[in-house]
Amino acid sequence: MENLRLLREIALRKAADRIGYDNQAERRTAEKMVSTRFLVCIGPSPSSARCIRWAARAAEAFHAQWSALYVETPDSEYFTKEQQSVLRTNMDLAAKLGAEIVTISGTDVVISTAEYARLSGITNIVVGKSRRHSLLQKLFQEDFEDRLIGLLPSIEVHIVPDLPTRHAHSVRSRRRQWERLRITPADTLKALAILLVATLLSILLRKLNLGDQNIIMVYILSVLVISRATQGYLYGVVSSVLSVLLFNFLFVEPLYTFTALQPGYTVTFLIMLFVALITSALTIRIKTEARLAVQKERRTEV
Incomplete structure (x- = not known):
C-alpha cells in the first residue's frame, strides 16, 4: 500500500509538472504572437497580390497585426496608367484583407523599408523575389531581398516567388531612361x-x-x-x-x-x-x- 501511495504521488507530481510546462509554453507562444508584426512590401507589380495574400494568411495564423508598405520614389512619376491601376488594386486588396496601408517617400526603397521596419517594431517582412532582366544588373546590382536581409539581420524576411513581368518592367525602364534624358x-x-x-x-x-x-x-x-x-x-x-x-x-x-x-x-x-x-x-x-x-x-x- 505504501508503494502504491508513493507511485500515486509521483504520478500526480509528473502530471502537475507537465501541466505547468504546457502552460509556460502556451504563454511563450501567446507572447510571441502578440509581439509578432508582419510587413508586406507592395508595388505596381501584379505579383504583389501573392505577397499580400501570403502575409494575410500568416498574420491570421499568428493572430498578428500586419501592414502593407509602398515606398514612393522619383521613379513613381514614370509609372504607366496600367501600373498605377495595379498599384491601387494591390492597396485595395491589402486594405480589404485587414492590412494597415502605409505610404512613405524615399530615394532608395530598401533603405526606406529598413528604416520603417526598425521604427515600427516589425518582426517579419514579406517580399517578392526580384527577377533580373539585364546581365549588367545580375553582375553589378544586388537583389532587393539580399540588401534588405543585410540591413535587417534580426528580422525574418520571407521571400515569395515573383511572377515574370518582363514587358511591364521593360516599358517602365525605357520610359524612365527617356525621361531622364529628355531634351526640352x-x-x-x-x-x-x-x-x-x-x-x-x-x-x-x-x-x-x-x-x-x-x-x-x-x-x-x-x-x-x-x-x-x-x-x-x-x-x-x-x-x-x-x-x-x-x-x-x-x-x-x-x-x-x-x-x-x-x-x-x-x-x-x-x-x-x-x-x-x-x-x-x-x-x-x-x-x-x-x-x-x-x-x-x-x-x-x-
Whole structure:
C-alpha cells in the first residue's frame, strides 16, 4: 500500500509538472504572437497580390497585426496608367484583407523599408523575389531581398516567388531612361544662357588677372545652377563636359584650341570634370529629396 501511495504521488507530481510546462509554453507562444508584426512590401507589380495574400494568411495564423508598405520614389512619376491601376488594386486588396496601408517617400526603397521596419517594431517582412532582366544588373546590382536581409539581420524576411513581368518592367525602364534624358527647348535655353553668363564672367576675371582657379570655380558653379534649374540628368552631365571644354578652349594656352602646353592641365581638366559631375549629381539628388518631402507633406495634410 505504501508503494502504491508513493507511485500515486509521483504520478500526480509528473502530471502537475507537465501541466505547468504546457502552460509556460502556451504563454511563450501567446507572447510571441502578440509581439509578432508582419510587413508586406507592395508595388505596381501584379505579383504583389501573392505577397499580400501570403502575409494575410500568416498574420491570421499568428493572430498578428500586419501592414502593407509602398515606398514612393522619383521613379513613381514614370509609372504607366496600367501600373498605377495595379498599384491601387494591390492597396485595395491589402486594405480589404485587414492590412494597415502605409505610404512613405524615399530615394532608395530598401533603405526606406529598413528604416520603417526598425521604427515600427516589425518582426517579419514579406517580399517578392526580384527577377533580373539585364546581365549588367545580375553582375553589378544586388537583389532587393539580399540588401534588405543585410540591413535587417534580426528580422525574418520571407521571400515569395515573383511572377515574370518582363514587358511591364521593360516599358517602365525605357520610359524612365527617356525621361531622364529628355531634351526640352526651355531647359536647353537655360543651360546655354547659364554657360554664356559663366563664360562672360570668366573673361572678366581673366582681364582682372584673378587666376584660373577662380574661372574653374565659376564654371563649377554654373554646373550646379544648371542642375538645379533643369530636369533630369542629361543637362548636368553635358554642362560638366562643356564647362571643361570651354575652359580649355578659351583660357588655356594656346588659346582657341583643345590642346594644352602644360602637362599639368590634363590633371586639372580631369579634376574639374569629376568635381562638376559630382556637384551635378548631388544637386539633382537634393532637388529630388526636396520634391519628395513636399509630396509627403501634402499627403500628410490630406
